[in-house]
Amino acid sequence: MIRRCQGTNRREWVVDIEADGVSTPSAARRRVxxxxxxxxxxxxxxxxxxxxAIQRSAATLSRLERGRQQKVRILEVTALLDHYRSTRKDAFSAAEQEHILQLTERSTEREWFRQYGGPMTTENAARYAEYENDASVIRSFEPELVPGLLQTRGYAEAVTDAAFSGGDVPADQRARVVDLRIARQEEILSRPPGTLRFDTILGELALRRRVADVEVLREQLERLLRDSSAKRPDITIRIAPIELGHHALVGGPFVVMDMADPEENGVVYLETRGDPLFLDSDDTVDRFRGLYTELSAAVLTAQKSRALITRILKDLH
Structure with missing residues (x-):
């Protein structure tokens, strides 16, 4: 939690990590x-x-300040603080120093998803998992596939096999990709009510695409109906019908996440043919929030979306 010091524009950090909204190692690393x-x-x-002053490159310190340094070392943080204090005695208070060191200690804990090896532990995949793990609101636009957080195991296996169809990834590593996806669902979607809102817009094509046999699709559609029921008030599923037109699909899938830590910017995730993009400037995040709001107004309501899913499910054969 951050407050203004009385009579000054300077901010002081209260030494209470949980009250500060920093509940995970990755959030702690970015806050540090x-x-x-x-x-x-x-x-x-x-x-x-x-x-x-700490015998590091400017690039290394820049990564640390942007929360991109995977290992934040307490000795380095302490050395930085010592140098800053020697440069300016009132650069920070004792409470602020304690808070930074507490956060640094928290940042060294191992994230739950690191236990899954294989392709999903690449830097970009781990970074996405970190943001998702730290989010309080996730807005997802998926025109062609069901988002990972809502996939059944059978559906996840089918799309994973298709993604790695070149044969370079062994079967056991593909299985770990699927295991991680299911673990993400259990971790993210089982949070206490009110701590996460997941809002997704799916293209109708995602409901009709036969990624595997008809039983896999049937099971997936049944899962979407369960997840969009009144029993899951923190999940909203809406469908962009085919007749809406091509304009709704321009730009492809994207995810906008708001962080649980109120001091953090949100982040936009964009899939590309190369490496995915993580965009966190205020203007960009606001622009994609606005785009999502526009899409939400154009697509079917949650109730009509459930009706469409039900019709497609009944027509399966």
Whole structure:
């Protein structure tokens, strides 16, 4: 939790990690970086000057400040704080120092999804899992496939096999990809009521695409009906019907996530033919939130979406 110090524009951090909205190691790592950057700016030191003081490159310190350094070392953080204090004695308070060190300690804990090896432990996949794990609101637009958080195991196996159809990924690693996807569902969607809202818009094509045999699709549609029922008030599923037109599909799938930590920007995730993009500037996140709102107004309501899923399910043969 962050508050303004009385009589000044300077912010002070309250030493209460849970009240601060920082409940995971990845969120703690990003917060450590943001706070270290704020302290550095108070001292008027450049990235290069601060990095030289701890015998690191400016690129390494930049990754640390952006929360992209996978291993945040307490000795390095302590060395940085010592240097900042030697540069400016009032750069931070004792409470702020304690808070940063507590967050650093929290950031060294192992994330639950790191136990799954294979292709899904690449940097980009792990980064997505971190953001998803730390989100309070997830908005997903998927014109052609059911999103991973709502996939049945059979559906997940089919789309994973298709994604790795080149044969370079062994069967056991493909199985770990699916295991991670199911574990993500159990971890993310089993949170206490009110802690996460998952809102997704699916293209009608995603409901009709035969990724495997008819029984796999039938099971998947039944799962969507269960997840969109009144028993799951934190999940909203809406369908973009085919007759809506091509304009709704322009730009392809995207995900907009709001973080549980109120001090963090949201993030937009875009899949591309190359590496996926993670965009976190305020303007970009706001633009995609607005795009999602526009799509929400154009597609079927949740009730009509359930009716369409039911009709497609009845027509399966």
């Amino acid at each position: 970086g943001a706070l270290l950057k704020e302290v550095r700016l108070r001292t008027d030191l450049s990235l290069e000057e601060a990095a030289t």
